[in-house]
Amino acid sequence: MxxxxxxxxxxxxxxxxxxxxxxxxxxxxxxxxxxxxxxxxxxxxxxxSTPPTYQGELDPTILQNWLREFEKLFGAVGCLENSKVGCTTYYLKGEADLWWQQNEATIRALPGFNWTKFQDKVRDKFYPSFLLKQKAEEFSNLKMEEMSVTKYYTKFIELSRFAKESIAIEKAKARKFESGLTIDLQLKLCGQVFETLDEVYGRAAHLYALELKK
Incomplete structure (x- = not known):
C-alpha cells in the first residue's frame, strides 16, 4: 500500500x-x-507616414536629413528603442541596402548595439570625412548674394550642422549670419547687436521685404 x-x-x-x-x-x-x-x-x-528612402548618396546633408526624419517619426509614433533599427533599414535602398545586407550580422553583433550605433555605422560608411570638410568650407564661405533672406537662412541652417565648433555660441551664429548678408542689408543693420540667429534673421527679413516693396 x-x-x-x-x-x-x-x-x-x-x-x-x-x-x-x-x-x-x-x-x-x-x-x-x-x-x-x-x-x-x-x-x-x-x-x-511614407518616410523617405536612402540610396547611399555620398552627400552628408541627404543622410542627415534622412536620419532626422526618422527621429521625428519615431517620436510621433512612440517607437520603442529596440524596434527603431528594424523599421529604418526597410527604407534603405540601392547601395545602402546592399551595404546593410552584407554587414548586418557583424554590426548587430557589436556590444550594446542600438539605434545610436546604427546611425554611427551608417555615417562611417556614407559620410566620408572629405565631404564633411567640404560642407564645413561651404558654410565658412556662405554668402547671401543673389538669394532671398529666407533662402539664405535655410542654407545657413542646413550647412551649420557641419561647422558646429565655429558657431557653438548663439551670438557667434548671429554674427556669422549677419556677415554673409548683402552689404546693403549689413549697412541697414549697422549699430544693432543681436544675441540670437533668429533675431538677426527676423530683422533682415523685414528689411528685405521692405526693399522689395519699393
Missing part, C-alpha cells in the same frame, strides 16, 4: 509539472503573437 501511495504521488507531481509546462507554453505563444501584432502595428504606423 505504501508503495502504491508513492507511485500515485509521483504520478500526480508529474501531471502537475506537465500542466505547468503547458501553461508556460501557452503564455509564450500568446506573448509571441502579441509582440508580432505590436511590431506589425508599429510598422504600419511608420509606413503610413
Amino acid at each position: 505504501a508503495g502504491g501511495s508513492n507511485t500515485n504521488n509521483y504520478g500526480g507531481d508529474l501531471s502537475e509539472v506537465v500542466r505547468q509546462l503547458a501553461v508556460v507554453a501557452q503564455q509564450l505563444a500568446r506573448s509571441s503573437i502579441n509582440n508580432g501584432d505590436a511590431q506589425g502595428k508599429l510598422f504600419k504606423k511608420v509606413a503610413q
Whole structure:
C-alpha cells in the first residue's frame, strides 16, 4: 500500500509539472503573437507616414536629413528603442541596402548595439570625412548674394550642422549670419547687436521685404 501511495504521488507531481509546462507554453505563444501584432502595428504606423528612402548618396546633408526624419517619426509614433533599427533599414535602398545586407550580422553583433550605433555605422560608411570638410568650407564661405533672406537662412541652417565648433555660441551664429548678408542689408543693420540667429534673421527679413516693396 505504501508503495502504491508513492507511485500515485509521483504520478500526480508529474501531471502537475506537465500542466505547468503547458501553461508556460501557452503564455509564450500568446506573448509571441502579441509582440508580432505590436511590431506589425508599429510598422504600419511608420509606413503610413511614407518616410523617405536612402540610396547611399555620398552627400552628408541627404543622410542627415534622412536620419532626422526618422527621429521625428519615431517620436510621433512612440517607437520603442529596440524596434527603431528594424523599421529604418526597410527604407534603405540601392547601395545602402546592399551595404546593410552584407554587414548586418557583424554590426548587430557589436556590444550594446542600438539605434545610436546604427546611425554611427551608417555615417562611417556614407559620410566620408572629405565631404564633411567640404560642407564645413561651404558654410565658412556662405554668402547671401543673389538669394532671398529666407533662402539664405535655410542654407545657413542646413550647412551649420557641419561647422558646429565655429558657431557653438548663439551670438557667434548671429554674427556669422549677419556677415554673409548683402552689404546693403549689413549697412541697414549697422549699430544693432543681436544675441540670437533668429533675431538677426527676423530683422533682415523685414528689411528685405521692405526693399522689395519699393
